[in-house]
Every structure is written in structure tokens, then in C-alpha cells.
Amino acid sequence: MTDPRDHAISVLKENDRGTYTVPTKGLYPFQWNWDSCFTAIGQAHFDEDRAWTEMETLFAHQWDDGMVPHIIFHVHDDGYFPGPDVWQTGRAVRTSGITQPAVAGFALKRLFAMSKDKAMAARRARALLEPIHRWHQWFYTCRDPGAEGLVAIIHPWEAGRDNSIDWDEPFARVPTDGIDPYVRRDTQHADPAHRPTKEQYDRYLWLVQHFRALGWDNNKLHDASPFQVVDPGFNAILIRGCADLSELAGELGAHQIAAANRDWAQKGVGALEALWSEKHGQYLCLDRTTGTLIDSASIGGIMAVIANIPAYRAAAITRTIASEAERTRYVVPSHSLDDPRFDAKRYWRGPVWLVVNYLIAVGLKAAGEDAMAEKIVRSSLELIEKSGFAEYYDPLDGEPLGGRTFTWTAAVVLEFLA
Template structure:
């Protein structure tokens, strides 16, 4: 006989999964085959969102998981670049839209889709491996991967060819939106070196979400200025590397690339007849992991940090990105012990949920403001997987438990307050947020 507690837990989990599936199904655009992150606030297709969303779909609707990836790859540029937003549809609820970005300025931009001229953390490689592991029909999913894996490989080749000016195995981002951690305090010191004009624009995000939870208008001036520089030079990578005041080697971005390299090696091994690509991927891996550990680890802080390539210095702040390399098997056993100690000392006190997106002990920490402090489910999912792989089972289970508890308590929000004593609703940003729903499904089924 099942115990009541087990039965009750199973009922609760099944209920949560049903709610998560409803969120994903409601946000899926059947006519275009992609999923919006949430209604109003994010009405288009976002790059890394779609990767995480596909993982959720894989557990109950393999067709939607595959369509999600195909919709994103349909907008890939001729040079292998995969943009961070694909404007499949029209909407007036988001700024800046396609008319501002003007991706067509680049001669190799998609001829069939309007997009942005920037990218996001490259998750598709490891997402394809996740789909293979989850979906039961191995023949069908492997055939799908065979049709699409070279597109992901070409994206990685683009990064190492055009975004690695020192040929050291670490690629740069030229805009904070490419990091995925849009308004992180990490960027504050770079903004201090810039003095962009005050642009005239109409914010759309603050009509959907409390402005206290979003970047300021002045921050948007920096964001738009970086895009204007890129547009002025037709999104040419070489010119951007030469002229952009924002040029950063991001530990989260590079860790996702390294993890995806490893996944492509495994998948090409399953497919066969791919020795040349596997050889190249292994060469990228060896160089990237070595340089990552040499250049991005900060001994004083006991974790990985961002590197300001424009000014040739580390940016010495801790964020959830500092721990993401655990997911990509980058640190050795000794170093991972150091990183975990740092995380627990700064982020893992008993009065907090793991893992805040920025150092809670910093004067720049803001528990309600986007990437300046709140907990994000996607970063927690990466940490959970990484900690588990290194054998930190109790800690990985805490990250999983905290993530589920936040959603169960507050709903499928975009991000959450890390402080346990908060009495009001501590779910912030967009509600019915797709990757929160998708990754909850994976948490409960893993």
C-alpha cells in the first residue's frame, strides 16, 4: 500500500506537471511552430528560451519539441549565426522590434526571417542530446538530429571563427543581451566607461511588468547604443570587435558552448561517419577548457568571473554565471570544491533559496530586479545538473527542491525573490513563463 505522503506528493507533482503543460501549450504558436516566453512581454521566439522549452516538450510532445528547434534554425544566417530573437510574427507589445534591429544590414542575414543581429548562450548542442535522451522513439529523434546537427555545428564554427579574435578558444559577446543575463550588475562598470545619447523610445516592457522589476531607461540607452554601433558597421564581427565598448568573455556563454561541443561529439559518434567534425570539436574543446580555467577563474573570489576583453581585465563580481561552468564539466575536482564552498558561503545561507543571480552580499544586489539578484529556474536547472554530475547529491537536491517550491508557492514566473522571509508574492517578471514551466517538468521527471 502507498503511504499517504507518497500518494500526496505524487498527486501534487502530477498537478504541477499538468499546469506546466498548460502553460507551454498556451504559449505555443501552432501556425508558426514556436513558443513565446510569455504573453505580451515577450511575443516572439527567443533563442535559448526555445532550447529549454524543447526539453519540456520532449517529455510529452516530441513533435512540438522538434518544431521548436526547427523554427529557430529556420532563421539561421548563411554564415551559421543563430540570432537571439526571430520575429516570426508582428506585435506591438515589445521594443525594440525588427524595424529597429534591421538584421538585413548584414549581407548573410536570413533572407526569409526578420531577426536581431545578436545571439544568446548557445544551448542547442546539449539540447539536442537532451531530446535524444528523453524521447522514446530513438530512431525518429536520431533522424531529426541527423537533419539538424550540422546547423548547430556551423553555429559553433561561426563563434570560433569570428568571435575569438585571440584564437584562444574563448568567444566574446558584444551586447549584454547576448549573455542572457541582461541587466546584471556585472555590466555596471562597462556602462561607466560609456556616455551614450539619451534615445527617444517608448518602453513596452513596463506596460506589462512593474518598472521596479525591469532595467531603467538609462540602461536602455546603453543597450540601444551598442546596437547602433553594430548597425553602423552592418553587424560585421571584425568591426564590432574593433570598435564596441562592450566586449566580454562571459563564463555562462562559453560554458554553454563547451557543454554543447561535448554533446555534439557524443551525437556525431552515434550518427557515425563524422570523424572530421569530431576531431575539430575535440580541438575546440581542449583549447577552450584550458583557457577558460586559466583566464576566467578568480582565486580571490573562488569562482569564475567575466573578462572585459576591451579593457583586458577580469570583472570581479560573483553571479550565478560564476557557477555555470560546473554544468559543462570545466573545473577539476579540487576547483569544484572551492566553487561550491564559495556558492554556499555567499548564496546558500539557510534564509535564502538557491541560487540568486547576483552576490547577495554585494551593495549592487537587488532581489526583485531581473538579473540583479532574483532566482532564475534555468540557471538552477544548470546548477542542479552540474552538481549532481560532480557527486554533490544533497546540494543538487536542494537546488531542485528550492526551484519546485518557488513555482509551487508563487506560480510559473520569470524569476523569484531569493529571500525566504518575503511575505508578499515573490514571483516577478512575466507570469506563465515558458522555460519555468518546461524545466519544472524536467525537474519532476528526472
Template sequence: MNQHTNPDREARNILIANDRGGYTIPTEGLYPYQWNWDSAITALGFAQFDLDRAWVEIETLFTGQWDNGMVPHILFHQQDEGYFPGPDVWGCNGPIPSSGIIQPPIAATMTRKIWEQDTAFGDARMKALFPKLRAWHRWIMKWRLDEFGAVCTTHPWEAGRDNAPDWDNSMARMDASDVGEYKRRDTSHVNSEDRPTKFDYDRYIRLVQIGRKAAWDQQKLLSLNPFRIADPTMTFTTLRAARDLLVISEQLGLAAEGLSTDIEKLEAGARSLWNEELGSFDARDAHTGEMSGSVSNASYLCWYAGVESDKMLERLKATLETVPYPVPSYDPEMPKFDARRYWRGPTWAFMNMMIGFGLQDLGHTEHANQLRKKTGDLISGFGFAEYFDPITGSPAGGKAFSWTAAVWLHWAGRA
């Protein structure tokens, strides 16, 4: 463990170094573009020392919004030949070269937090952003709900939890034998043992190829895409976004037709993800109805969505007491746990922060503080890594990571 003697300064310097003028890359080398949910988290970090720059981060993200309201998961502002899959592989027609899928819609929630902090200029900037946030929310409600009102992911990258065990059964049914040759970038920058396998990656690319062939026509993809999974990440973040949009609309006197109905629908969808046998919120294949049987860190986002759960709280208490550096992305008691491989075990500081927001909001202050302190100890002890081994704390993935720096500045580094 190497103590980081001035993490505040270090965190600020990371954001400044990763700033590309209007948008922030997650980390040098590994991720050279603007990622959707990374940006929303990063904006919170900027808000601690530069409110204008925080707004610009979100505003830049929405310059890539498609005419139909979708906000892509990657915006390729500048061409980088070394990155795969780049804009030529996706074949999209947005205002900025981009991917053809989304990421969890946390922008509304993080923008609300910035707005509440910015008493001088916040109202004007929020009023300008609000229609764009609403349009993206409407797009999700139109294209991503299953029959129960849960929100589906149509690509593992869309849920942001790329190689989570939640997707294993659905991925195993996919044929990616003719996906062709390609060269990954992630494994040349960081330890391949920490990343998704080639089996997974072949299927990620196959799903991109299916989307491109359909010209990203969502109506066509409803039947063409073999991967459609109702997911706690997407469902809980969309529900939270709807709640925040409603509050913003009420406080600023903005029109928000349908949001209350959306909230009810999404609450029912969230409840439908409860796996009684597992005693946890879980993912469900929308094609087959099969539950994944996976306790992930996304299962603990229930409070973030305003959904109370005594059983999840009991589970969280046990995790806080038994796992040295919680919350692991996959339950260590489960057979597929891997302490270092991306979303199959490692702890992610930004997910902890979102879980912590929810705990605080629903009055579980003691647990929120406990999680915040443990996350702070993890970052100050092991640095600003992309993610961490939940047992040893050892850093994994990319280094000098924007969202980990933002988590420190906004949440984990506060006494």
C-alpha cells in the same frame, strides 16, 4: 505563498497556451516572439509530453539561422507593432526577420537530452539538425573568442543576463547621449522596479545602432563595438555545447573535425575567468582586461561545462544553506545586490536547472537534489514567474512563463 495544487497540469497548459505553432513565446504580452535560449529550455518541457513538438521547437529556431551559421537571439516570426526594438530597428538580412546578436548556445545540449529520450525518431532528426548546430558552434569559435579562449558577449542581451553587475564598468564608459527617443514595452507590462534602468536600456539600444551601422559585419564590429566581455555564461555554455556535439558525432558516426581542439581551447578560456581575489569565476572586459568582481549564478555553471571547482562547491554549499530560494543571480553579500531587479539578485529557475545538470554530471548528487528540491518548492509555492526574489520567493517579471514551466516538467517537479 499560494500553493499551486496541480503544477504538472498548469505547466503543460502554459506551454500549450504560449505555443504559436512551431515556436513558443516566453509569455503573453511581454515577449511576443521566439527567443533563442528560451526555446531550447522550452523544448525540454515539451519533451515530457510531446516529443515531436519538442523537436519542432528547435527545428523552427534553426529556420532563422543565417548563411554564416549564426542563430539570432530573437526571431520575429510575426510582426508585433508594440515591441521595441523590432526588426526595423535591427535591420538584419536573415531568412526570418531577426536580431543581429546571439544568445548562450544551449541548443546543442538541450537537443542532446531530447535525442536521448527519443528512441524512435531521435537519430534521424538529430542527423538533420547536427550540421546546423555545428555551423553555429563554428561561428562562435570564429567571432566570439578572446585571446585566452574565453567566449565574449558583445551585448548584454547576448549573454542573456541583461543588467548583470558584471557589465557595469563597461556600460559606464559608453556614451549613449544621442541614442534618440524610444518606447520600451517591458515596463508597461511589469513593475519597472523589476527591470533594467533607462541608463542601461539607452546603452542596449546604442549597441544595436552600432551593429546596424556596421551591417552586422563581425570583422568591423571587432573594432567598433565598445562592449566585448569574456563571460562565464557564454564560455561555459559553449564548452558544454562542444562536448555534447562531440558525443553526438561519435554516437551517430558524424564528422566533427576540430571539436576536440575547440574543447581544449575553451577549457583554457574557462580557467582564465577564475578570479583568485574573488574566489569565483568572473567576467572580464576583453578591451581592458579588467575583471568585473562579480559572483553571479553564471559563475556556478562551471560544472555544467564539465569544469570542477572545489571553491565554487564551498560557495554553493553556503548559498544553499543561507539563501532561502537559491541560486541568486548576484551574491547577496555583494554591494550591488537587488533582490528584485532582473539579473542583479533574483533567482531564475532555468539557471538552477542548468547548474543542477552540471552538479549531477560531475557526481555532486546531494547538492543537485538539494537545488532541485528548493527550485521545486519555489515554483510550486509561488507559481511560474519569469524569476523570483531569492529571499522571500515572491514572483517577479512576467507570469505564466514558458521556461519556468519547462523547468518544472523536466527537472524541478520530479520527486
């Protein structure tokens, strides 16, 4: 096998479309929001200028209300469903109508720290401070109407963990009547047994049609959605994004942005406490429509270590990962093996995702849990040695699953090797 660093760079270059990068050709032919932020971090290892461009392209498509969409359909491509004709968001450059985890604040700080050309980095980072701040403000305005300090997702695709076991219960309340007939494309590129089910796709589409009928008005969507879930991983990424944006803004002299984001981060870390489960040794999702925690131990409640949670919580999460590691060859499975619904090959219901491993490793290291952080990095590198740069992997035997030559997998490998 070629040197993993060279291999990772070649994957990033292969998927580069000039001003944005596709997650992998065929399966995902457009720009995805959180993928792009990880991609920029990877690109910064070999092409600083290109890394800034990746972030700038993403924010060039921010909505007027502050939301940054989850997909930007730069080109026409029938290979993906649902395309812009289903979303009908009415933008000049077509986008989806929902968002994704807010990795941008974290990525911006990381890009700035890695930059060798500090003058260029300061100029380009300064121009992104305000747009990222507006996105954070949008979250706390439109997705936390009760000012609890935590935001809700209104569609599983927003979490980036499309078919997680976390959504099974709240998803059962989403109807499927009246959805337009459709043909999936994902199952033509990847094994259907490793993808979400038809029942899940029906509900994904019901929600899209419901929001579309409300004109994608973000002042209405949260309250109108039968699906409102407070995901600890999603919130922790936003909290970390606020904390990082605050620090960088302070350094670059943008003091109002620094203060507002520091407040959101502080309030968020405090509010996360309500999602802790002693039984599972990790955080859980909260169903906002019923006010109850969802009994489902997924990676969402483990990647919460990316926020500045108390050290004793990070230590408990380390023990939880160690217990999973006793039963799997590779860490960290996206769902607990204690749960009978665990499925080693089906997308977000068990497989290992290296991008999540990266967030967990960064968080654990900051919390002083170095040994587990290193174990996760080692396991991730073993996976790419054995199975290449796949979209996700079976935690039991390391089989590569989903798309191949996957951009964000390559991007985080450059971080693991640094």
C-alpha cells in the same frame, strides 16, 4: 494547486504558437533563442515531435554566416521594444542581429537521449548537427579572433542576463549620444523597479545602432564594439554544447563534426581556468578591452559548472552556493549577497531564475555534488508551489517577479520532476 507536472505542460501549451513557443504572452511575443532550446527539452517530456520542431524552427532562421539570432520576429507585435524596425537586419523573416547562449548542442543530445522513437530522433538530430556545428564555428571565428579558446559577448542581451552587475563597469564605457528617441514596452508589462534602468536601455540601444551602422557585418562587430566581455557562464554553455554535439555526432557517424567540437570543448575548459577567482570561490567575467577580471560575483561564474570543469572547482562552487544559501530562503540568487549592489527584486541583479538553477543542478550532479544539486531542485520546486511559474523570484521571500506563466520555467520544472 493542480499537479505541477500538468500545470507545467499547460503553460507550455498555452505559449505554443504551432512551430515555435513564446516565452510568455504580452511581455515577449516572439521566439527567443535559448528559451527555445530549454522549451524543446520540456516538450520532449510529452510531445517528442513538437520538441524537434521547436529546434528546427530556430535553425531555419540561422544567418548565412552561421550566427543564430537571439530573437525571431515571426509576427508583427507592437508590445515589445526594440522590434525589427530598430534592428533593421534586412532578412526575409525579421530577426535581431545578436546571438544568445548556445544551448542547442546540449538540448540536441538531451532530446536524443529522451526520445522513444529513435529512428525519427536520429533522422532529425542528424539534420541539426551541421547547423549547430556552423554556429559553434561562427563563435570561434567571429568572437574569439585571438584564438584564446573563449568567446566574447558584444552586447549584454547576448548573455541573456541583461542588467547583471557584471556589466556595470564595462557598460560605463558605452556612450549614449545620438540614440533615436524611443518608448519602452517592458515597463508596461512588468514593474519598472524589477526591470533594467533607463541608463541601461540607452546603452543597449547605442550598441544596437552602432552595429546597425556597420551593416551587421560579423567580421567587423567584435573589434568595433566598446563592449567585449568574456562571460564564464556563456562560455561554459558553449563548451558544454560543443562536448555534447561532439558525442552525439560521433554516435551518428559525423566524425569531422565530432572531432572539431571535441577540440573546442577541450581548449575551452582549459582556458576557463584564467577566469577563476580564489577570493570569490567562483569564475568571473573578463573585460577583453582592458584584459582585467571584473570584480562582480554573479551567477555567470557559478553556472560555469555546466562545463566539464575540474571536480575541485565544482566543490569550491558548491561551498560558495552554500554560503549564499545561509542568507537566502531560496537558491541560487543571481548575484552574491556580499555585494552591496545585490538587489533581491531587480531582474538579473539578485533574483533566482529556475533555468539557471537547472544548468547548475545538471552540472553539480555530473561533478558528484549530489546534495547541493538536490537542494537546488527542491528549492526550485518550492518556488513554483508557492509562487507559480514566474519569470524570476525574490530569493529572500519567494515573491514571483516579471512575467507569469513563463515557458522556460515550466520546461525545466518537467526536468526537475523527471
